[in-house]
Amino acid sequence: xxxxxxxxxxxxxxxxxxxSFGRSFDDAAKRMARLSVPVPEKVWERHSTETYIVxxxxxxxxxxxxxxxxxxKTFVQSVDGLEQWNPLxxxxxxxxxxxxxxxxxxxxxxxSYPEFTKENYTLEEFxxxxxxxxxxxxxxxxxxxxxxxxNGTICETGDVYINGALVKTINxxxxxxxxxxxxxxxxxxxxxxxxxxxxxIKRVIGMINKPLAN
Numbered sequence: 001x002x003x004x005x006x007x008x009x010x011x012x013x014x015x016x017x018x019x020s021f022g023r024s025f026d027d028a029a030k031r032m033a034r035l036s037v038p039v040p041e042k043v044w045e046r047h048s049t050e051t052y053i054v055x056x057x058x059x060x061x062x063x064x065x066x067x068x069x070x071x072x073k074t075f076v077q078s079v080d081g082l083e084q085w086n087p088l089x090x091x092x093x094x095x096x097x098x099x100x101x102x103x104x105x106x107x108x109x110x111x112s113y114p115e116f117t118k119e120n121y122t123l124e125e126f127x128x129x130x131x132x133x134x135x136x137x138x139x140x141x142x143x144x145x146x147x148x149x150x151n152g153t154i155c156e157t158g159d160v161y162i163n164g165a166l167v168k169t170i171n172x173x174x175x176x177x178x179x180x181x182x183x184x185x186x187x188x189x190x191x192x193x194x195x196x197x198x199x200x201i202k203r204v205i206g207m208i209n210k211p212l213a214n
Contacts (some may be wrong), residue, residue, distance in 0.1 A: 016082040018180050019171035021160070021200040022214035028170055028187045029157040035186055036148035036155065041145030049140070051127070052201055058109040061088060062198045064141075068093045068123055072107050081194055082180055091189040093123040100126070110135050139163055139201050152176065153184045161202040167212060169200075174203045 002101075037094040053063040059165040060075040062085065074088040089103050097116040104112045114129045130136045149155060153174040160169050184190055191211045195203075202208040 005047050014084055014086050015173045015175050017082050018082055018184055018194050020213045021167050021195045022212045025168050025170040028189050031187045032148050032155055034151045039147050039149050046145045048143050052139045053130055054201055058195055059158040061107040094120040096120055096142050140210050148208040151179045153179045153183045162201055165204055
């Protein structure tokens with residue numbers, strides 16, 4: 001079967017991903033930029049501000065909110081150290097109490113739920129619920145991402161501000177495992193820990209007592 005040709009900035013079937021976070025990936029980032037084929041101007045540099053909801057009791061569902069829309073992805077599998085995540089839920093604020101009760105809070109894997117007294121909740125009201133919950137925390141994440149394509153994999157380097165703390169990120173993702181492995185090798189990233197956003201945020205805010213990759 002022929003490989004799926006990925007197009008940067010477009011949706012494909014679920015991909016595998018290598019990503020890491022740390023203080024510096026300068027050498028790997030330079031190699032990634034040199035090795036990249038030309039990419040559309042719209043992905044040269046992208047800025048976004050998002051809110052991630054992290055839970056002390058959950059490492060398999062990744063919840064973020066951007067532009068009033070909630071997106072939850074769930075961990076599917078790890079193959080050769082590369083992670084695959086699939087969409088679990090998408091929603092928009094105001095959001096129904098039933099959705100919060102049956103889909104959102106179960107994804108956090110917490111023991112206790114807020115008391116739902118209304119039919120719908122605004123983003124601000126939802127964040128108040130999160131703030132009051134002992135196992136949840138809302139985290140502001142600002143991203144500046146620079147897009148590339150190496151060995152047919154969608155790549156990026158980036159500056160990520162987690163509640164204002166700056167960390168660097170680098171990644172390669174594809175539906176093809178071997179293409180990611182080649183990109184990791186070509187960019188000099190072999191031996192670097194694969195760290196997803198959920199884990200990186202927890203480490204930075206102290207919810208997990210573990211350092212980043214460097």
